Amino acid sequence: MTVILDGKALANKMQEDLANEVTEWKNKGYRIPTLVVILIGEDSASKVYVKNKEKSAQKIGFNSIVRRLDITIKEEDLLSIIESYNQDDSVDGILVQLPLPKHIDEEKVLLAIDPRKDVDGFHPLNVGKLFVGDPDMHPCTPYGIITLLKEHNIQLAGKKVVIIGRSNIVGKPLIHMMLNEDATVTIAHSKTKNLKNETLTADVLVAAIGQAEFITSDYVKEGAVVVDVGMNRNSEGKLVGDVDYQDVLPKVSAITPVPGGVGPMTITMLMEQTMNQGRKYCGEEKE
């Protein structure tokens, strides 16, 4: 029987635990963690993600600040806004929603965020720490994937993991997290020759491609675990993943649905990492 890796259920459970911890802090008179999300422009997909993040932050009881900036904002003005949040001791986490408008240099922006407040795990220092196997902040989507697989006792040590997609926010950091779990990792992308040859060897197949229902059952080994990171709209405007869920379902041992799989876990890991910062700093004024 196929196991549905229900990210929504685990996300709800983890967020409830966080909410209880925040309630305890409130009772103790501690400062409450604050997450700042910076959203530039009017991209509708980005707005949906930001809205979901805000909803979760409010449910948990965090202070949630969404700073909406005009798409024409100058790079230097964005950098100085980030710096003001770096300096603000009441701010625990800062996230700048990606992608950025073309006139803004992403690398400069990610470098500007105080690495201790980089709850998205994208600052080069945090990327480097993950690379050498000593992670501090994790990129949330791959972290959510690993957390969901562990919750379901899916073994990674010694397993063959194939990741399709080499973005800085999903595919590349996931290589290192899978290596840290002792998996054998292959990463495929648009220049990979004969993609099926690779995917058919996967015990765990991760699709982070950005193409609606691209992965059909002929890409998948019998009994594999399939993780679908994709967030696409199909021709009817419905949210679908990179995997053709119905086609693949009978063949796999476990699979993440879209929606309700990786997405809610991404948001939960962001909350968890914000809480971690709070665990370091929120109680200190009372001591």
Ligand SMILES: NC(=O)C1=CN([C@@H]2O[C@H](COP(=O)(O)OP(=O)(O)OC[C@H]3O[C@@H](n4cnc5c(N)ncnc54)[C@H](OP(=O)(O)O)[C@@H]3O)[C@@H](O)[C@H]2O)C=CC1
């Ligand atoms: N659920 C969640 O929390 C999140 C979901 N997403 C979703 O995940 C998907 C991927 O996003 P993201 O990681 O940002 O990736 P990008 O959109 O930045 O890149 C897509 C990757 O897929 C590869 N690719 C594209 N077409 C093919 C193909 N035909 N065969 C093999 N590889 C291909 C590209 O290769 P190349 O490098 O050669 O161009 C690239 O590496 C999107 O649908 C996005 O919306 C993203 C982040 C979080």
Ligand SMILES: Nc1nc(=O)c2c([nH]1)NC[C@@H]1CN(c3ccc(C(=O)N[C@@H](CCC(=O)O)C(=O)O)cc3)C=[N+]21
């Ligand atoms: N700095 C930065 N950090 C990110 O983590 C980041 C980003 N930029 N840019 C965009 C991508 C995409 N992403 C998603 C997060 C949650 C859902 C999510 O909540 N999905 C829900 C459903 C959404 C719905 O139905 O509205 C689900 O899959 O069930 C989706 C996508 C984070 N990203």
